[in-house]
Amino acid sequence: MKIAMAQLNFHIGNFDGNVQKMLDAVQEAKAQKADIVCFSELATCGYPPRDFLEFDDFIDLAEKAIKKLAKAAKGIAIAVGSPSRNPVPEGKDLYNSAYFLVEGKVKHIQHKALLPTYDIFDEYRYFEPASTFETVTFKGKKIALTVCEDIWNIGNENPLYTVCPMDELMPQGPDFMINLSASPFNYNHATTRIGILKANTKRYKVPIFYINHAGAQTEILFDGGSIVMSPNGKVYDEMPYFQECIKTYDLEAVQKNKKETVQAKDKMTLIHDGIVMGIKDYFGKLGFKRAILGLSGGIDSAVTAVLAARALGPNNVRAVLMPSEFSSDHSINDARNLAMNLGIQYDIIPIQPAFESFKGLLGPHFAGTKFGLAEENIQARTRGVLLMALSNKFGNILLNTSNKSEAAVGYGTLYGDMCGGLSVIGDVYKMEVFELARFINKDGEVIPENTITKPPSAELRPDQKDSDSLPEYDVLDPILYHYIEGRKSPKDIIKMGYDKKLVHRILRLVNINEFKRYQTPPMIRVSAKAFGMGRRMPIVGKYLS
């Protein structure tokens, strides 16, 4: 028996596009002589469809998509994820289901039992968990169908859940398992995923065909990396990261296999490639082509520009250099050098006239006050106005260049440098931005060396440095990591050896800046705990503030 894995990039709510992509894949799988072709979780409607699931009409469209796919299941079986209606009134209205389509018909439906409801996941908001488990027989083979999280509670050892779907299915003696996933990327996920699959084969001793989504939905990346596991726990094959791929595997060869084939999992490569896909899909799925961004000469906008140029092509990226009286000479030079290295269009628009105009208008109202935060922010917001004007006029999406460290402590101007349709490196700590810059330059200078080595500065007042307001990033970032990713208490973090006053100051900054993060653009998620839908905090909270 031959099984085709179709690792594809679906688009939420784009039923026609998703179905067409699957119909093409069915043809390709047939050409590859496959008996079964597998698609990922909720492939018809895209994952995560979020509250679109509450529209009856949306579910109707998903059902129509399944009918079209069933018609195409001639001479080949299709395993595909799609929402299905719960026929009984009790419980949630929907299931998150794996369909098995054969010869024009739905031969079998297995619902998902384990519904992740943490971090970015809201599945219990929509779905009823499966209560029955059945294998499906096709061409003499018994197949255990599971959906994503269903294989993450091996032998009931995951404390989150009380059911283990594979423990329920094993008594029926499946010959192999197909898992339909839409498992979001983070830079550790590929390693974790292989660990989970190995643990599954160790317990169940059957081949596993784990098919993952490959593509971005707004800020959430799915890295693909679909896996075929031999029953002995060796990875028979791992499909590429961050790209579509259709490949057919021979069941017998998978069963007999003794070798292991896995890809390298370098953190910076993964973050780099993931963000590039994230930008590409954000633009592609919204129907845009061109980006605009402000280039300050600093490292954040430099890294953002490189990633954008790689995602969209240099011709589709426009940079604007907007010096002020506080910009240093090297800033403009560094920014210009970068733009020239990348081959992207750049324009220089000095902000001084608009800044003066605002100072003039506000003069009578600001009388007797000193130059301060308000004046610094006017500069950042003037840049925002200019960038958005160009964006509106020419149809470019503005890219936000803030990093995770800044976003965490609120070191940024709302409606100023916090503008943008998409935050490119908002889930990358400053120290990681440096690493990423070095990674980008590994085969030759793309980002000017001076951009990487000079002390970070917002350049909104004379001789300003980030370190005037914040501790050095090599101290700040670990504290943030322990609080955000680690959810440690101030006491725990102080015990690790960090200064008490500093820890309290930093954690307070994180909490009192929730109002700012509420209004930031979606941030491409590369860590296991990103700002945005995965971290839901009250604005008026008093805890640690």
Added chain:
Amino acid sequence: MKIAMAQLNFHIGNFDGNVQKMLDAVQEAKAQKADIVCFSELATCGYPPRDFLEFDDFIDLAEKAIKKLAKAAKGIAIAVGSPSRNPVPEGKDLYNSAYFLVEGKVKHIQHKALLPTYDIFDEYRYFEPASTFETVTFKGKKIALTVCEDIWNIGNENPLYTVCPMDELMPQGPDFMINLSASPFNYNHATTRIGILKANTKRYKVPIFYINHAGAQTEILFDGGSIVMSPNGKVYDEMPYFQECIKTYDLEAVQKNKKETVQAKDKMTLIHDGIVMGIKDYFGKLGFKRAILGLSGGIDSAVTAVLAARALGPNNVRAVLMPSEFSSDHSINDARNLAMNLGIQYDIIPIQPAFESFKGLLGPHFAGTKFGLAEENIQARTRGVLLMALSNKFGNILLNTSNKSEAAVGYGTLYGDMCGGLSVIGDVYKMEVFELARFINKDGEVIPENTITKPPSAELRPDQKDSDSLPEYDVLDPILYHYIEGRKSPKDIIKMGYDKKLVHRILRLVNINEFKRYQTPPMIRVSAKAFGMGRRMPIVGKYLS
């Protein structure tokens, strides 16, 4: 037996403040000769605490709060909501619990069984549902303790749930029920709530002491309106809306009662009073006093200014009038008249110089293009810069003045009129804004009549009217309502008699503007389906776009 209902305003994560408020209430209840005093759901930590619940340290603080309250439970019992730890590793780490504290000790804990996970609710993200149900006996009376949603599945008729906690508790023969709630307001909620309580007494024939939170947490309002139900289904008393109140009831009198005492539930009164509380609490809980807003002479900013002045006091509200070359004469006059009627500070800052300055800077880049959206947005954003500069300089929070109709179709400028720390009327459709203005003027003109009667206009180009871009609001609003609140399909809405092309155009606008709403300030929620945490939509979704 006497039961005190302490309907209080708690603050998320403000354990010291919340405990002190409850200790004061315990004294007051004792003075009122109460045997038991009841507080609302998750009173120790405030509701909804959201992801703070994932911090061990936060739960430690909740446990310490319970210890302090238990110590105060001398000569009086305390019923209070607080998170509690799940002692077994299986399942979620926490319960949402009702504690019953007597003579320094925790006498009983009943966990919540029905965990709302829809709209603004995420309880299954954090909590394990109760699996056991027990009454607690105090001074010879058996008490059924329930938490909020637990009484919303009467006799298992709510299709969302499969357990009915009161059905489980009734065999133990409770003398009465206490329900600890934090039940969010919408303008229909008080009526719905009384219906649910009546249905409970009809089935269970015991008195119910339903104690609700009264206060706002960022955008979510809790209206109080706590209820004492007689076993015959009559409302013995309904506590006031949107304010704190401590009142003690005699159980025997409640049992014998034959009268019904309820408050009027006028939609505009509720929306008005709710928003006023929402503004007040947002400022109070963040530690701010003063607001700033732009007054355009239009109805949205006028209504916002009135509500702000009523919430914070006229001395704490500052208005800025920012005319441009496209402003009509009446705009400035209407805005000035309103400011004078309200007795709030106002300043006039014409935006022309900054607008000219931007046009000058962008001139070479805009060469050959026509005046359009980009130029309109520059004006709105110039106003945003001015307002934020004043906000930054003087520590006022900027109030956003967008309404729900605009927010729905994206008729607003991101980083322009969409700026602000809090959206005051973002959950109020334009037609309702007119109603609210009439309501405000019911005892005499506060909002100038001309502001109410003139055709709505953004005044960003010559002779602009909202109706140039949008259908009339009496057509637009119902279509939006059916799509947003009703979750109807285009087909359903067209069947109701609306023009097909128009329906498709409007629904498309709603969906393609998700990226804008992602960056709007939190909107005070007054309807059953508000933008924000209650409506979670993908940005890159293709459905209907």
